[in-house]
Amino acid sequence: MDEFDVVIVGAGPVGLFLACELGLAGCAVLVLEREPEPGSPWRADPLGTRGLSATSVEAFYRRGMLHPLLKASGVHDDPDANLDADEPSPPRSVGHFAGIALDPAEVDIAALPFRLPSPAMDGVMTNLDAVESVLSERAAELGVEIWRGAAVSAIAHDHDSVVVQAGEHEYAARWVVGCDGGRSAVRRLAGFEFVGTEPEFTGYVLLAAIADPETLSPEIINLTPTGAYLRMRAEGHIGMMDFDGGAFDRTQQLTRDHLQAVLRRVSGTSVTLSDVRLASSFTDRAMQTTTYRQGRVLLAGDAAHIHSPLGGQGLNLGIGDAMNLGWKLAATVHGYAPEGLLDTYTRERHPIGARVLDWSRAQVAVMRPDPHSQAIRGVVRDLLGTRDGTTYGFKKISGSSIRYDLGSEHALVGHSAPELRFADGTRLGDLTQDGRGVALDFSTNRRLRDSAMGWENRIRYSAGSARNTLGLGAVLIRPDGIVAWAGDRDPDREAFERAAGRWFGSPAIQPSSL
Structure with a gap:
């Protein structure tokens, strides 16, 4: 029987992105895909056309895959064109809510205090074929195995391992992740509770x-x-x-x-x-599992939540799941995860999924063809047409409103890190491509260096002056790009060490298989 650290079921964008995250961290990964061949008319233009939000584009950028993605998508814009600007540019597009178009010129940039010039400031129109081709190529480079024509029929798991049956073959793994879509076999076989609202259309x-x-x-x-x-x-x-x-x-x-x-x-x-x-x-059935983990079986993407495609949030929600789960599962596989780290996957992502389901339900509510809904639609259109309303819509659609509750009152903690840049031109995106956390130290005495070196296999330390520090002295960023801790111009070394220990485990524990 073949054995792996992680078996992922489903070779769509979510499963492949997660496979890349785990492969980047040195895990032995197998992806099982039911369809015998990649590609179909439903994945190419026009039927496979999808919009990636700025948050999803940022995920590709932080792993060095933005340029390949743009090329595969036929996008010829230079994402680095505005990096020398002192101020961030307004978004080129916002999207719509229930068919109500939002004007990008009405977005209040001042209401986005952590927005800095970045190659990943706007969404991208692409298609599933393009996304999957880029991710498949990267997964292969990282040693991920992808076996097609393998429909999962049974799952058996205990405290130590999981056995997955696909056809006549069985595969043993320490963990299994279902990324196999809205009619997930993994979700059904593992007995996840799936609750929500029934459809209206x-x-x-x-x-x-x-x-x-x-x-x-x-x-x-x-x-x-x-x-x-x-x-x-x-x-x-x-x-x-x-x-x-x-x-x-x-x-x-x-x-x-x-x-x-x-x-x-x-x-x-x-x-x-x-x-x-x-x-x-x-x-427009809107359903979500009550948890994203049952023992050694986890779910991501549409396997964990389904809703109508209004607003194009499904793919982006799934990529966010994969980015959040990947480093946590890798740390657990390698034995240095602090206690409870994997449980934060459900704790952080389940509320985000619930909000997207409600965003979808709200659009259905104002698109119903009855007089009451149309009256509400008129009010919503007027509100979204204001500067505050458009900015609110932009935050929701772009993903910039996402903030995890990490127990800190600092306004930046829990948000995706802005594209901070050192004076020598080094960008945050240059430092995140190996999948480690990042410690940025803008203080003059580099007081955090010795502490950060204790986690050098898990945290990349970089120090120097920056073009715009946003008033910060130091920042600790998780591998998924989320700010875990932020210090002022005289950063507290002990506070840094507490945050590093919370997310990266003890510095004395070395990865077991890296």
């Missing part, structure tokens, strides 16, 4: 030939008295929302006649679909 995505496209509105998002429909960038790429209580079951066949009838109903037109090339249905 059936959604459809289709790529079709339209005999009379001029019949439909040219607008991208169209709310009607009977539902909603979206005209995407590609010709014939249509999205629909039919508020039928989620009555259309995914097991039913999607015929041209059914899709045409729904499109006619929600558009209020006599439009004709002459051919349907690809089509799929979904609902």
Whole structure:
């Protein structure tokens, strides 16, 4: 029987990102994927088009994968173009809430006190093929094994190990992580409780030939008295929302006649679909597991939470899960994790997932085609059109509002670290690519150096003057980019050591297999 530190089930973006994090930390990792081959029309443009939030782009940047991602996505912008600016630029785009477009010019930059110029300040439009190709290549470089055509059928776990069965093969691991999507086999086999709200609509995505496209509105998002429909960038790429209580079951066949009838109903037109090339249905069912860990089995991405695609938060939420879990699970595998570290994965990420589910539910509530919901929609549109409202929406959509409760009153602790830069040009992003934590010391006497050296296998120490310290003397940053501790211009060495011990374990414990 083959044995691994971690078996990941699912080779989508979340499973592959997590595999890269674990591989970077020197873990023996196997990824099992049900589909026999990578790539499909549902993962390439236009059906596989996805938007990565600024927070997700930042995750790729901090692991040295931003340029490959932009190249694979066909994005030709230079992410380093504005790095010499003294002030951060406003976002180029914000997105929408329930089809209400937000104006990036209305974002109040002054309300984002920790925003510094960075290559990862904006979201990126990409597709699943591009994301997975970049992550698959990096995973292979890190020694991760990816076995396709392996559908998981059984899981058995005890206090010491987990055995996963896929086909006729069994794989032993110390840990298993289900990243296998909304209909997760791992979630079902391991007995996770999955709770939430039932759907209000059936959604459809289709790529079709339209005999009379001029019949439909040219607008991208169209709310009607009977539902909603979206005209995407590609010709014939249509999205629909039919508020039928989620009555259309995914097991039913999607015929041209059914899709045409729904499109006619929600558009209020006599439009004709002459051919349907690809089509799929979904609902706005919003569900979440009550915990992300059962013994030695963990969940991430859609395996842990599902919701409607409104606002495009699903992929970004999953990447955040992987970034948060990876270093914690690696520390546990190698034996230097402080007690309870792995439990902070659920504690930190479950509330974020719950907020995204509510963000999705709120959009459904204002898109219903009834008079009460439309009245609410008018009020929400007015509020989001204000400077404060747009800034609020930007914080939510970009992920910049995320802050973990790490028990500190310091305003920066718990937030993603800003792109602090030393005077010699070294950026924070240059220091995070090996997956270790980072200690930045801007104080003149480098008083933290001796302390940080005790964790040198887990914390990278760097000292010097900076272009903008934001009034800080030193900062301790976790491997996922979250600020764990921040000191003033005369940083407290003992406070630093307490924070380092809390997140990185005892300096006397050396990694068992690095």
